[in-house]
Amino acid sequence: MNNWYLHDGLVFRNGRLLKEDILILKGRIAAFGSEAARMRRECSVPIRDYDAGSCVVSHGFIDLHVHLREPGFESKETIETGTKAAAAGGFTTVYAMPNTEPPLDSVERLFELKERIRQSAFVGVEPIAAVTKGRAGGEISDLAGLVHHGVRLFSDDGDPVESGIIKGVMEQLASINGVLVNHLEEKSLLRSGLFWDAVPPESEYIMLERDLTLVAETNCRYHAAHLSCARSVELIGKAKQEGLPVTAEVTPHHLTLTKDDIAFPEGNYQMKPPLRTEADRLALIEGLRTGVIDAVATDHAPHGREKDGVIYPDSPFGVTGLETAFPVLYSNLVLTGRLQLERLLAALTTGPGKVAGQSGELKIGEVGDIVVLDLECRRTVEADKFFSRGTNSPYIGQKFRGWPVLTLVNGVAKYSAGRPDPKHSKEAH
Helix, strand or coil: CCCEEEEEEEEEECCEEEEEEEEEECCEEEEEHHHHHHHHHHCCCCEEEEECCCEEEEECEEEEEECCCCCCCCCCCCHHHHHHHHHHCCEEEEEECCCCCCCCCCHHHHHHHHHHHHHHCCCEEEECECCEHHHCCCCECCHHHHHHCCCCEECCCCCCCCHHHHHHHHHHHHHHCCEEEECCCCHHHCCCCCCCCCCCHHHHHHHHHHHHHHHHHHCCEEEECCCCCHHHHHHHHHHHHCCCCEEEEECHHHHHCCHHHCCCCHHHHCCCCCCCCHHHHHHHHHHHHHCCCCEECCCECCCHHHHCCCCCCCCCCCECCCCCHHHHHHHHHHCCCCCCHHHHHHHHCHHHHHHHCCCCCCCCCCECCEEEEEEEEEEECCHHHCCCCCCCCCCCCCEEEEEEEEEEECCEEEEECCCCCCCCCCCEC
């Protein structure tokens, strides 16, 4: 069934929230408002009616930074489990990082990955390709060939692009309209350890300064991954004022947690970049509020139960984030008055859409990629309820408000929390 009539909800489009209905026919948005109601009455095809009262209806979320682990690390996550988690979190498109085994560094591997996606994915998956072959930092991948076959974003995620080749990379990407997504970490500044004291903010913003200087020289489109400190926000803001083609993202955990929140099990708070100070967190929120930061991205990095106990020296970095992103941000930022709901929704839809070359907007004729958010729904985060194989979340045991209850991809339900429709108890004809 890909015909839907979503009624009585607050619909987010054109940057505003308006109470109106949406009609989806054959998987595409057919009408809004009174026209949707009229067409619904006159339709002779089966249509699923859905009561969206007390809910917000939005374009499905777009995540620019997800680790699906497949191929190579299927014990941590698979395309199937990761995209089921995405659907449960309201995401209809995710961009998959290439730190897999083997990494996505050639057209041949792109074809292989796309076939895996075709067979297993519950939502749209767009591959991000490796900048260098094997993500080894040396020989540059076939960037032009990958762009020709639909890749837009490039990253050696987990490792920064080396100084010796980054200008050449930027020049190539500028000529083919690719986007560089760099992992901002000057490794010479790292110290032993797993948290903020081992990965100082300088390791992030010094590399960002290097990159922005080269963006000014090459005019390469550049996207700064997972900002974590105040100085980085300042640098992105200045670059935008100068008209440079730069965008940036921030994660839910950097917007809602600091180093002072780290508790047992510590592994659930261990990520790169690390949690930093309250001043950094507030600067990130302000950057998101003002549009200096374009998008929220989860950096979903599942690791299973290997991080449940006492932390150890080789504990892997990363936290699970797809299924909790909206309720965490809605509860911590919107309900506390720090961020308008419209701005949060934009940062999950049109913001990342702009970076990736997608609409991210609800429009007549567009495919029905939709999320319905129940703003009154309250739930406690439970690891054994995750669709993801990862359980390494810093929010386990906490209660949040505002959960996705329906996710449509091309008008097909990929996740449903089973809200009944009191007006229409069954499909109508």
